[in-house]
Amino acid sequence: MSTKQDEELAQERLIDLAAEFYDQFESGDIPTMEIPTRTKTNIVFDEDSEVWVYGDRTSTRSANSVRGARKLLKAAYTIEFLVDQLEEDRSSTLRELYYLSESWDNEEAQFSGQDESNQLVEDLEIVSQVTREDFHMRPEESGATLMGPLELREQTRRGERAIHCQMDVGEGGYQIPNNPDTIDFLDHEIDFVLCVETGGMRDRLIENGFDDMYDCLIVHLKGQPARATRRITKRLHDELTVPVVVFTDGDPWSYRIYGSVAYGSIKSAHLSEYLATPEARFIGIQPTDIVEYELPTDPLADSDINALESELEDPRFQSDYWTEQIELQLDIEKKAEQQSLASRGLDFVTETYLPERLDDMGVL
């Protein structure tokens, strides 16, 4: 991965944007910036790439009102900040950008709230078609951890680090950096990637040596996964050509976690091709498992039922498999956590459940 190149592209695209404003001024036009409309109604599920993308509708930010002019002024200041940041090989968080604007010499350019600066950076991502990471904007919280037979090289500010994700790390595993595109995969013996929702289950798999026994890389999702976690999952799939399976609880929120790994989320639809792994398959607790294994359950709450019903309408879940599972769950009115497999003993998940599911899927 040549991030240097991506960064130069980011810089170039940002300067192009500013140059466009300049040209518009020079030719006597009112400066404008056109971006895809970012509302729910303008998100479509792209059948070919199987991810969420923006539709055809666009909105125009124009300097023909004071409010619009102020927005473009803020964009210009932010572009200057980002270009300088890239020039100096530095980085910052969205929150720092918001606070930093207080030091700008033009009060009109200062952000009035963090929502405004966050949205502007997303707009710039979309218009410039490079990612926030390439602007060197860091998230507030970092990605999760990896454990398995993978050797990688991370390009850090302090030099390169070669790390084997079993031999060179403690039981906590390798901490994914904010921008996983600073990583090169050097060598591996991975047969598949297993993304795991909860820390308790991740630790169970490590303790039972599942990564070692089945040559898999265990990616801890930590609930709804951070961008860095989704990005590295996609890169592992594409670059190492290995299957990805997603192991979650058996409830509608966990199906959404799977959905965001596999198909992207509405909030980051402009990044689906960068973050989503449509080939990822679901190996989480299925409503049929609840019935078959008589797992300990909790009753569905009203919010669970609503979420399941909206998933029945969600293009990401329009398959016979999902329709059947979701309808069964609405019928039995129960949900189960992945750790409920412990009701059949602490080794059931690694000795029986996962091997059987993986075998059924043709992964083993």
Place this chain on the structure above:
Amino acid sequence: MSTKQDEELAQERLIDLAAEFYDQFESGDIPTMEIPTRTKTNIVFDEDSEVWVYGDRTSTRSANSVRGARKLLKAAYTIEFLVDQLEEDRSSTLRELYYLSESWDNEEAQFSGQDESNQLVEDLEIVSQVTREDFHMRPEESGATLMGPLELREQTRRGERAIHCQMDVGEGGYQIPNNPDTIDFLDHEIDFVLCVETGGMRDRLIENGFDDMYDCLIVHLKGQPARATRRITKRLHDELTVPVVVFTDGDPWSYRIYGSVAYGSIKSAHLSEYLATPEARFIGIQPTDIVEYELPTDPLADSDINALESELEDPRFQSDYWTEQIELQLDIEKKAEQQSLASRGLDFVTETYLPERLDDMGVL
């Protein structure tokens, strides 16, 4: 740290507990278990050790009612499970214990909810005077990360790992394992430990090379710190004899984060001597900083005001320093995040703010 010894002690204490029930039965007494009353009114601030501890009041669990007998039955089953787990050198999470009880042969011994099993394990911690970690009960979510000039050795299930927390890790740092007592400190050049509340600020300090420039170990707290994070902070302080400072936002919730690192929390008062670092000092955003540096602020919400008022009554905050700061904050009605220091430039925190505060405190 000899964890083997701690585990043997844990096993011994658990068996003693079960033996006590046995003896009570044999001598014709109704079995009972006595534990400190775990309500807010029985928590006292111990002036000598400067941490929260339980007071003198105790409650008795007795088998003289069906309900009481069932509680002791569950305790006996849990003790057997924990002793076996230690015997086999395995571990599990609180959630797994709850689910696992479904496989026990006596239905009366099965837990009716996770609250019940969680509370029983805490009771056993208190009565046996060993920690959950020594029972090999893992938390659901793991600790945070370390970065700085420290070389450590972690005893993992797969052998020993020697790791330098700058040279052998990526930018994400070293991931603290669930039980940090598996770590030995080998070598270090640490002058002080800097615990940081937010990921954004942690990354700022790493990017600016603060750990390198000032020979400090940066501990990411990730909000309210996990037990593992508090435990390793205490061990670093005690074993390396280095000062600990805690860098947080400037609001009542962040003062509580500092309070839990320094003085322990009400929920884990029985563990204060194991987890709390009373010598830890506050280097977070102070209300006087908000005034002095004209930091960007948010207005106090009603819940903030209530929390500040209750801190004025909290024995942990009974010093002139805290009284002055909290009263000032109630007066100005404002709070500020640690990242708001970016309003004075991205390097202000590492070049000016922290060095000045550390110098004032006599740490530098």
